[in-house]
Amino acid sequence: MEFLRTLRANGLVVRVAVIAAMGGLLFGYDTGVISGALLYIKKDLHTGPLAQESIVSVLLIGAAAGAILSGYLADRISRRNTKILSGTVYVAGAIGCALAVNVPMLIGFRFVLGLAVGTASFVSPMYISEVAPPKARGGLTSFNQLAVTLGIAISYLVNFGLKDVSGNWRWMLGVAVIPGAALAIGMLTVPKTPRWLVEHHRDDEARQVLTRLRAGLPDADVDGEMNDIQCSVREGRQVRVRHLLGRRLRPMLIVGLGLAIFQQFVGVNTVIYYAPTILQQTGLTADKAITQTVSVGVTNVVFTIVAILLLDKVGRRPLLVAGTIGLGVSLAGLAVYFASSTLQHSVPWLALVALLCYIACFAIGLGPVFWLMISEIFPQRIRSKAMSVTTVANWLSNFLISATFLTLTGAITRTGTFILYTGIAVIAVIFFAVRVPETKCRSLEEIQSGIDHDRAAEPETASGHR
Numbered sequence: 001m002e003f004l005r006t007l008r009a010n011g012l013v014v015r016v017a018v019i020a021a022m023g024g025l026l027f028g029y030d031t032g033v034i035s036g037a038l039l040y041i042k043k044d045l046h047t048g049p050l051a052q053e054s055i056v057s058v059l060l061i062g063a064a065a066g067a068i069l070s071g072y073l074a075d076r077i078s079r080r081n082t083k084i085l086s087g088t089v090y091v092a093g094a095i096g097c098a099l100a101v102n103v104p105m106l107i108g109f110r111f112v113l114g115l116a117v118g119t120a121s122f123v124s125p126m127y128i129s130e131v132a133p134p135k136a137r138g139g140l141t142s143f144n145q146l147a148v149t150l151g152i153a154i155s156y157l158v159n160f161g162l163k164d165v166s167g168n169w170r171w172m173l174g175v176a177v178i179p180g181a182a183l184a185i186g187m188l189t190v191p192k193t194p195r196w197l198v199e200h201h202r203d204d205e206a207r208q209v210l211t212r213l214r215a216g217l218p219d220a221d222v223d224g225e226m227n228d229i230q231c232s233v234r235e236g237r238q239v240r241v242r243h244l245l246g247r248r249l250r251p252m253l254i255v256g257l258g259l260a261i262f263q264q265f266v267g268v269n270t271v272i273y274y275a276p277t278i279l280q281q282t283g284l285t286a287d288k289a290i291t292q293t294v295s296v297g298v299t300n301v302v303f304t305i306v307a308i309l310l311l312d313k314v315g316r317r318p319l320l321v322a323g324t325i326g327l328g329v330s331l332a333g334l335a336v337y338f339a340s341s342t343l344q345h346s347v348p349w350l351a352l353v354a355l356l357c358y359i360a361c362f363a364i365g366l367g368p369v370f371w372l373m374i375s376e377i378f379p380q381r382i383r384s385k386a387m388s389v390t391t392v393a394n395w396l397s398n399f400l401i402s403a404t405f406l407t408l409t410g411a412i413t414r415t416g417t418f419i420l421y422t423g424i425a426v427i428a429v430i431f432f433a434v435r436v437p438e439t440k441c442r443s444l445e446e447i448q449s450g451i452d453h454d455r456a457a458e459p460e461t462a463s464g465h466r
């Protein structure tokens, strides 16, 4: 398999991708840890529902703000240095949360953590996609998504392991210092991306870095790749965020925003945050529900590994479309389950099976493909700004769905909520099949020139893109 051959041929590329992916770990750990920690924060700091909601959701708002800031920083101080900064801010945020003496202080430091998480969430895939060889870019960039899922799984284990320790929530939140520091220190040891270096007129350095990143790869063409990067950087005019709305970039913006919004609107984080609640509603005790939730975390990791092995072989589109169909069917299954008391009595395990199928299908498609594709489809000159815009949309959608799940199930029942998510999954499948291009095995510059070529061939009014 081409992907595994690349891993064996060039250790540097793998090391660099693993260190950069540590950003995903921060993101995942935080997503998973708070539900457990909250149980104890509630008691210790005497928080009501509003304060609890604020403690959870302020991170998502911070992440959106972090994503806005880092679109600028990634261009200005480099992708590498932005990630060093994000690791450092994360360490400060984690220490602040662990030592918080009251709710406002905790909320303040959760916001700081959010800034770091939002930054890491897209600068990590961006960095990896800019150093990876085209034939292994899908798998390598998705190391980041693997780290997200590992972060979630590790947080479940930490919550479980610390459940009887006194002052445990401080440890749960404080342990996050480790991946934060590892990211900041690790990134000091890796190079800046060749694309960023060329953009800053440091072509000789860029060539040296690219030569090291392609050493040992049988079909490496350093001259050709350098040339493509230089052309795309030099040809591109200075672009601003508003240019994303212009005729040339708008179709890709729509693809990026569609992926960002659908990734959250199919309800993945209601499953991550509320899996124990959903399972408890099937009649399980709290203890059993929490134990079974671990299997959701593990399934997420395992199927992300499957995706990593397949993305550069079968392509992004087939996994995206098939995965979203699968998760739609699982959501319909959950809706039917909660509508039928007969099913709930005769096959109570069906809800867990549906949740596991759901997370497996998300993990092979929409989970990794969103972050991968937004790092591939935008031209060099606007990549960081465009990724920042789509990442903000993703965090705000995450906020919206997480904040409304419990209200929604109260208002339109669990069945109604899962029917709604199923409907959204159906629309997502149609959107992906019609608009999302295949980017497998093409260099970032080829993808862009293909898009430009399509644009040039289209009449002024056309907007469809495949």
Ligand code: BGC
Binding pocket: 031, 145, 148, 149, 263, 268, 269, 272, 300, 366, 367, 368, 371, 394, 398
């Ligand atoms: C999503 C997160 C989600 C995670 C689950 C990521 O791709 O952006 O919101 O929690 O996948 O694995």
